[in-house]
Amino acid sequence: MVKVGIIGLGYWGPNLVRNFSKTKNCDMVLACDLDQDRLRRIKEIYPSIEITDDPQKITDQVDAVVIATPLKTHFSLAKEFLNKGKHVLIEKPICASSQETIELSNLAEKVNKKLMVDHTFLYSDNINKIKSLLAEDSLGKIYNIDMVRVNLGLFNKDYNVIWDLAPHDLSILLYLLNKEPVSVVAVGESFILKNIVDNAHLYLKFEDSTSASLYLSWLSPRKKRTITVVGSKKMLEYDDTALDSKISLFDKGVALEPQNLPEMPHYETFDQFRYVYRQGVEDKINVAEREPLAVMAEHFIESITKDTPPKTNALDALKVVKVIEAAQESLTTSKEVKVHD
Structure with a gap:
């Protein structure tokens, strides 16, 4: 069972709490925010989750940390918890610069911990x-x-x-x-x-x-x-x-085809071509979809329990930041x- 703590209960944080609370092999044990009203709301919905306004209290109680704080804090928090031996998931974007992203990626590899970004879609x-x-x-x-x-x-x-x-x-x-x-x-x-x-x-x-x-x-x-x-x-x-x-x-498109003209070595103008429009049918594709955030949470936990590379890792996030x-x-x-x- 992977014990998880989350830092940040603003716009996106409660959605992360909701999904990790239902994720297999995951124990959502702690939620952290500086806003006492946000903490109280989470406690009312999830009485078993411990709440705190001090990120330092997370360290001894969890195996993994989910960071859903303002962008400017992503790098420092992720670096701190990776150095303390915790797996880290960061909401998008991973960091405020490619330099910070590279440093975190290298650190995660050095300490042998998972570093994943929440590219939900x-x-x-x-x-x-x-x-x-x-x-x-x-x-x-x-x-x-x-x-x-x-x-x-x-x-x-x-x-x-x-x-x-x-x-x-x-x-x-x-x-x-x-x-x-x-x-x-x-x-x-x-x-x-x-x-x-x-x-x-x-x-x-x-x-x-x-x-x-x-x-x-x-x-x-x-x-x-x-x-x-x-x-x-x-x-x-x-x-x-x-x-x-x-x-x-x-099934739609357009193509240029030669007009029915006498053979020539080449065609010099578009007047000698005609536009051919394809006006085919529209197919509605129905896909049975689970909530992507739930799938993402499961994947993060599975990458830890099975020691597999995260699908949305720091190097993929680095491409986005660049x-x-x-x-x-x-x-x-x-x-x-x-x-x-």
């Missing part, structure tokens, strides 16, 4: 279904992936909308394509808080001419979580907010920025 059955469709070449060559993640709030005064929302879509994007972008262009605006970008667009290029675009915003009247994949054979839409089928597969750093530089310079290896 990589444990979604729907996202894994999309990955299998791409692996089966059902969509053909991928031209473009368009991703939208917008809502009204939640605003943060410590970091911008890219650091807040992009880790979700970037982790999904890199997982689906199994490759990293070579460059990124980012534009954004700070409408509400000075110097805190709350509305942003990212454009990413890959070596094989595949591209991706992300629209991220805290200023939308409605919550939208969509992915559109355009391939040479078929197209796909994913709507995370849909109540029934979240995935639609479209793209965000490049996007931040692009925001500042108004230029296309290469994603560093």
